[in-house]
Amino acid sequence: MTKKGRKSETKLQQWLNHFSERVDYSRFQRGMSLYNDHHVHGFQVFPNHFECQIEGLQDTYEVRGYYRLENGIPLLNDYEVVCSCPDEKPICKHGVCATMYFILNELTAEQNDTEDRVLRERSAQIEEPLKKLQQKVASQTSSILELHSFRGSRNIQNKDYIETVHTRVVSVMDELKKRQ
Numbered sequence: 001m002t003k004k005g006r007k008s009e010t011k012l013q014q015w016l017n018h019f020s021e022r023v024d025y026s027r028f029q030r031g032m033s034l035y036n037d038h039h040v041h042g043f044q045v046f047p048n049h050f051e052c053q054i055e056g057l058q059d060t061y062e063v064r065g066y067y068r069l070e071n072g073i074p075l076l077n078d079y080e081v082v083c084s085c086p087d088e089k090p091i092c093k094h095g096v097c098a099t100m101y102f103i104l105n106e107l108t109a110e111q112n113d114t115e116d117r118v119l120r121e122r123s124a125q126i127e128e129p130l131k132k133l134q135q136k137v138a139s140q141t142s143s144i145l146e147l148h149s150f151r152g153s154r155n156i157q158n159k160d161y162i163e164t165v166h167t168r169v170v171s172v173m174d175e176l177k178k179r180q
């Protein structure tokens with residue numbers, strides 16, 4: 001990840017959290033595991049869509065995502081991801097995996113400085129703690145006790161939001177630990 005992309009990193013992770021609310025929870029967890037285990041291949045980004053292959057347990061699937069950017073962030077309502085697997089849900093685990101790759105690996109590297117100051121200040125209050133939580137998941141080495149300390153912070157305005165993300169993150173960590 002480049003330094004240049006760091007400013008908008010938290011916004012993208014926030015986007016990912018909103019996205020996760022639209023996905024069946026077990027699919028979200030499995031998609032995240034696939035992402036963490038590097039199951040994404042041949043990722044290609046085009047102006048309004050991306051393509052890649054996700055290596056599943058049974059087979060390798062073709063995934064395409066369609067998006068429209070606003071200030072470097074995909075509009076959630078215009079975002080669509082389709083997969084060649086037989087899953088009938090609108091977003092399957094491969095779609096989750098590809099989306100995470102797109103957001104965390106591709107968009108962060110291409111971000112420019114279009115964010116305004118208000119968003120940056122909000123970022124310090126709300127999104128920084130989220131970013132820390134996300135990094136804990138990425139490293140998979142943190143203690144859950146440490147995560148809990150974020151909940152007590154008085155600087156966090158939107159406690160319910162943090163709470164939701166925290167719960168999600170902890171259960172994903174548990175899931176990942178079980179698999180190791």
Ligand SMILES: [Zn+2]
Binds near residue numbers: 083087094
């Ligand atoms: Zn799929």
